[in-house]
Amino acid sequence: MSGPERDVAVSVREATRTHGTVQVLAATSAEIAAGEALVVWGPNGSGKTTLLRLVAGTDLPTSGSVHVLGSPAFDARRTRREDIAVLLDGLSSYPDLTVAEHLALVASAWGRRHVLGTRPAPSVDDALDAAGLTRVRDQYPGELSSGESQMFALACTLYRPGALVVLDEPEQRLDAAWRQRCRALLLAALDAGRTLVVSTHDRLLRAALVEDRTDGTRRGVQIELAAPAR
Numbered sequence: 450m451s452g453p454e455r456d457v458a459v460s461v462r463e464a465t466r467t468h469g470t471v472q473v474l475a476a477t478s479a480e481i482a483a484g485e486a487l488v489v490w491g492p493n494g495s496g497k498t499t500l501l502r503l504v505a506g507t508d509l510p511t512s513g514s515v516h517v518l519g520s521p522a523f524d525a526r527r528t529r530r531e532d533i534a535v536l537l538d539g540l541s542s543y544p545d546l547t548v549a550e551h552l553a554l555v556a557s558a559w560g561r562r563h564v565l566g567t568r569p570a571p572s573v574d575d576a577l578d579a580a581g582l583t584r585v586r587d588q589y590p591g592e593l594s595s596g597e598s599q600m601f602a603l604a605c606t607l608y609r610p611g612a613l614v615v616l617d618e619p620e621q622r623l624d625a626a627w628r629q630r631c632r633a634l635l636l637a638a639l640d641a642g643r644t645l646v647v648s649t650h651d652r653l654l655r656a657a658l659v660e661d662r663t664d665g666t667r668r669g670v671q672i673e674l675a676a677p678a679r
């Protein structure tokens with residue numbers, strides 16, 4: 450979409466982040482409309498997680514601005530809480546609740562808002578099936594493999610409402626089959642009208658999220674962050 454009717458969901462303008470005297474994010478700009486993906490690409494240490502923290506509103510830019518859903522991201526984090534789903538530093542979980550019970554808890558916590566756009570949310574079992582977690586539905590978080598844990602975190606994050614979803618390297622610790630599921634889940638989220646901001650080292654995920662749809666509409670864009678000086 451282009452033109453004045455474009456519904457901007459994420460706008461990053463000349464945003465930088467400095468820790469002390471060290472600039473960890475050089476001036477970065479990007480803009481996506483609602484329902485599009487922003488793929489953040491770059492080598493280790495290039496500032497991907499830093500940028501995602503600014504978008505998620507858990508950190509402030511040193512200069513420049515970051516707006517999401519029409520508000521400064523730092524404010525939106527509280528005022529638009531139900532609209533922003535974030536998986537940045539792993540998932541906090543309850544050791545004595547099962548995988549399925551965690552999703553049920555998410556649904557229960559969000560009540561009637563547990564709906565995505567005009568679509569009702571899938572059942573817990575359908576969501577677990579889509580994530581490939583049916584086999585471990587009755588296991589506790591401490592009983593999961595590292596790849597299962599990552600899919601569990603992803604499934605919980607995608608199961609809550611969130612017009613905007615922010616994911617830091619969702620493919621981490623996943624094997625090829627699960628990476629494929631991860632791509633399918635993110636494409637389905639986009640098709641449901643969600644806006645995605647995703648950092649990744651996975652070329653297939655990047656390609657899937659920035660490839661135009663068959664009807665020619667833009668699915669997403671990428672920004673590439675430069676390698677830090679070593």
Ligand SMILES: Nc1ncnc2c1ncn2[C@@H]1O[C@H](COP(=O)(O)OP(=O)(O)OP(=O)(O)O)[C@@H](O)[C@H]1O
Binds near residue numbers: 499
């Ligand atoms: N609190 C901090 N104080 C100082 N430097 C920091 C701080 N947080 C991050 N950095 C530095 O900022 C740089 C960017 O880190 P960031 O985690 O954003 O990179 P990344 O692109 O996500 O890397 P990776 O691909 O390895 O996850 C790194 O060099 C890191 O050491």
